Each structure stands twice: as C-alpha cells, then as structure tokens.
Amino acid sequence: MNEKMEMNQDEMEIDLKDLFNALKKKIVPIAFTSIVFAMIGLVLATFIIPKQYSSEATIYITPRISEQGSIDYNSIQTNSRMVNNYMQILQGETITAQVAEKVGLEDYKEVLDTLTISNATDTELIDIQSTTTDPQLAYEIVENTISVFNEEMLDVLRIDNLAVINEPKVNENPVSPSRSKFTLIGFAVGLIVSAGIVTVYYLFDNRLRTREAAENYLGIPVLATVPYKR
Structure with missing residues (x-):
C-alpha cells in the first residue's frame, strides 16, 4: 500500500483551477x-535615484557649392563617406580631453561616458x-564638443563645411x-512576488480538500465523509 501511495503521490498534478481559486482568495493581499x-517604485524614481538631464545638438556636413552656384553632388557622396570618420573623431581623446579641461572635469573619460554620438x-x-x-x-x-571639433577640423584638416543646425540648450526637464x-515596474514586481508566494504555499500545502484528491492520494475509495463546520 505504501508503494501505491508513493506512486500516486508522484503522479499528482497541479490543479490549475484550484490554484486559480487560491490566488482569487488572496486577491486583496x-x-x-x-x-x-508600485509606491516604492514611485518613491525611488522621485526622491532616491539621481535625475539625469540631457542636452543635444546636430551638426550638418554641408555640400560644396560650385562656381556656378549649384550643389556639388560629388561632395555629398564624399560627406556621406566621411560621417563615420567624424563620429570617431568626436569621441576621440583629442576632442574629449580639451572638452574635459574646459568644463572642469579631471579626465577625458568622464566626458566620453556622458556622450552619445549618432547618425541617421x-x-x-x-x-x-x-x-x-x-x-x-x-x-x-x-x-x-562642437566648438573644439570645429576648431580641430579647421586647423588640422582645413574643413570648414560644418554647420550647427540644432543648437544645444539647458534642459531642466x-x-x-x-x-x-518605475511605478509600473514596482507594481509588476509586487504582483509577481505576492502571486509567487501564494503559488508556492499552494504547491507545498499537502492537505486533502476533496474526496477525489483523497482517493487519488490513498489509492483506495473513500467510503464516507464527515462534515466539518468552522
């Protein structure tokens, strides 16, 4: 009989309906x-986690104008090929070290860590x-960064076709x-944690609540039941 009980116990499966009912009963907690x-997430985002502010600008590599006053389309192709080179120069130590000195930072890496250079x-x-x-x-x-970059391009490479079309601003937001x-993440974490605790409690609760569960567990038919009143 013990072997049969062990076999039936191993074969017992999770009753999703019972699990759902267990979660439903604990809906309030x-x-x-x-x-x-969710409130913890809101407090963290409002008072604990340091706020980050951003400023941005856009540089346009302007095409050359021919003597006839028309756009030199060969220069457009050249500019397109040079974009990646310019992006690398902007993030190089030559530029960022000078920027660090101008803004009062000790190392060029401090500037580099704040920068994001991209191209559409x-x-x-x-x-x-x-x-x-x-x-x-x-x-x-x-x-x-823009100022130093323009100076370096002009002094070293004699490039003067860089235009700032989106000036940087102080953004207080x-x-x-x-x-x-953070509020939504906090709510989701709270939901997962609380539902997980209820689920674990349900899985480790070995009490037999129904006649069918008792028969499956014992491997013998239940002859009678005794009503229980709380």
Whole structure:
C-alpha cells in the first residue's frame, strides 16, 4: 500500500483551477502588495535615484557649392563617406580631453561616458548628446564638443563645411528616471512576488480538500465523509 501511495503521490498534478481559486482568495493581499511595491517604485524614481538631464545638438556636413552656384553632388557622396570618420573623431581623446579641461572635469573619460554620438542612416547629420546629473554640465559638454571639433577640423584638416543646425540648450526637464515606468515596474514586481508566494504555499500545502484528491492520494475509495463546520 505504501508503494501505491508513493506512486500516486508522484503522479499528482497541479490543479490549475484550484490554484486559480487560491490566488482569487488572496486577491486583496496580492493587490495590496502590488500597490505597495508600485509606491516604492514611485518613491525611488522621485526622491532616491539621481535625475539625469540631457542636452543635444546636430551638426550638418554641408555640400560644396560650385562656381556656378549649384550643389556639388560629388561632395555629398564624399560627406556621406566621411560621417563615420567624424563620429570617431568626436569621441576621440583629442576632442574629449580639451572638452574635459574646459568644463572642469579631471579626465577625458568622464566626458566620453556622458556622450552619445549618432547618425541617421543615409544622411550627413551627426547628433551629439550628453547626459549627466547636471543640466548645465550636459549643455557645456555639448557646446564645447562642437566648438573644439570645429576648431580641430579647421586647423588640422582645413574643413570648414560644418554647420550647427540644432543648437544645444539647458534642459531642466529630466530624461530619467521615468516615474511612470518605475511605478509600473514596482507594481509588476509586487504582483509577481505576492502571486509567487501564494503559488508556492499552494504547491507545498499537502492537505486533502476533496474526496477525489483523497482517493487519488490513498489509492483506495473513500467510503464516507464527515462534515466539518468552522
């Protein structure tokens, strides 16, 4: 009989309906826990996690104008091929070290860590963005990056066809952390944790609640039941 009981016990499966009912019975504490975690996420995003501010600008590599006053399309192709080179130069130590000195940072890597240099596909536009905990510093990094880059291009490579079409600004609105995002993440974590605890409790609860469960567990038919009143 013991062998049969062990076999039946191993063959027992999770009753999804019972699990759903167990979760349903605990809906209030689950909801409460989710709301508490959501509030924790909101507090973290509002008061604990440092706010990040961003400033950005866009450089346009202008095409050459021919003597007849028309656009030199060969220069457009040349500019397109040079975009990646310019992006590498912008992130190089030659530029970032000078920027670090101008904005009062000790090392060029501190500037590089804040910079994001990107290019829209098939364009001669280069976007320069700096993200820091200080909106003024972010602005100064972008402003000086453009200034130093233009000077280096003119002095070293004699390139003077760079135009700033989107000037950097001091942005007082933080770009992160997102309060709504952290609130939703907190709610989701609270929901998962509380539902997980209920599920684990259900899986490790070996009490037999129904006649069918008792018969499956014992391997013998139940002859009678005794009503239980709380």
